[in-house]
Amino acid sequence: MTEPWSMASAEPPGSPRRTGPRAQRTAEAMQEASATGPDFPPLGPEGDSDANAEGSRGPSSSMTTRELQEYWRTEKGCRKPVKLLFEIASARIEERRVAKFVMYQIVVIQTGSFDSNKAILERRYSDFQALQKSLLKTFREEIEDVAFPKKHLVGNFTPAMISERKLAFKEYLSQLYAIRCVRRSREFLDFLTRPELKEAFGCLRAGQYTKALDILVHMMPLQEKLTRHCPLTLVPVLCAVLVCHRELERPLEAFAAGERALERLQAREGHRYYAPLLDAMIRLAYALGKDFVSLQERLEDSQLRKPAPRGFTLKELAVREYLC
Structure with missing residues (x-):
């Protein structure tokens, strides 16, 4: 059997590997270069990958500038039936x-x-207050009718005030x-996750x-529900899950998390996680007796197209995420 590291490089498992090609477009670089949090799509209609599913239509090239401005203003403030239900189940007073x-x-x-x-x-109240303050900077017009206590x-x-x-x-x-543009904003997602x-x-x-794995597994379903319009957002968390399982000597669980991350990356070879994830998956596949050759070929093809x-x-x- 050919060992997995012999096809991609002469380095044995455990040695540093090369990452995949860097992002070639400015838009990708802006989205992927940050290592302080998850990747988010651009705000506004341009970043709405499921706009058609929500009943919106594309702007016509025959529209005047004023009509286009009105169109995007309507799109930006477009409301739809709520798919997530928010409940305040309880409250407690904490004294420090x-x-x-x-x-x-x-x-x-x-x-x-x-x-x-x-x-x-x-x-706590101050967290809600910080959310409101940050949203007002970007979405003042959209949230002008949203009441804040x-x-x-x-x-x-007092019990009455808390209730x-x-x-x-x-x-x-x-x-x-x-409000579509608000629920997809970094401010709203950060508040909840x-x-x-x-x-x-x-x-x-x-x-x-x-402990890290317990928190990540608990938060992933919510993050996934909030970011279905942008599958890449979950990649850093899935990769962190892979790392935790691998460090805890659970290769099967680590490999499963990696497969989910690769599904979201697909052809995004410029993504900062693409090559490191493939490299980790090659090693896991080899250790588990799974098909590592196809993963190796993906990594090699990527590096041939754009050496890095x-x-x-x-x-x-992973350890560089959420440092701030």
Whole structure:
């Protein structure tokens, strides 16, 4: 049997490998160069890959400038029936040495069918306030009718006020999600996923692979539901899952996570994770007795089309996510 490393290079498994070709287009570079968080599509109608599925139509070349501006304004603020249901299931008062605040438990469920992967997360009033402030910078016109509960000088910890806030935040999140450009924005996605993902990648950097894996597996269903218009967004998380399973000596689970990541990358050879992921999958496939030759051929073809200097390994890329 031919060993997997002999076809792509003379280096044995475990040695640094070359990454795939760098992104050739400016748009890809802007999307993929950042190592501080997941990849997001551009905002607005240009980044809406499922626009047709939502009943929108493309602009006509015969439209005047004013008509085009009105068209995109309508598209940007387009609302649709909510597919995710936001509930504020409970709230608790947390007291620390220098602060006292209320933590609201958010439950996110997919509507229309039984959802066995409901997401549960906690946010405090200041988190909602930070979301509102950031959204106003970009979507002031779109969210002008979305009510945000004001902060009071006194009475913030009374049962009546907490109950009122629970209902207000439920309505607030539902209304934001109903606005297409808002629910696809980095601000909205970060509010719902970034704190937990940042903690998970911090655990990965610290070698706490079991804890990191628990958080990642818990958050993946929610991230997937929120980013179906952009499959690439889930790639860093899937690769982190692969790394955790591999470090915990679970090659089958690691390989399964890698397959899911490769499905999302497909022909995106310029993506920063493409070559490191293929390299990791070749080694896993060889160790598991699976077909590593086809994976090796993909890597070699990619490197022949656009040779690139040696870059990061998959683990080195993963530990650089969510550093800020």
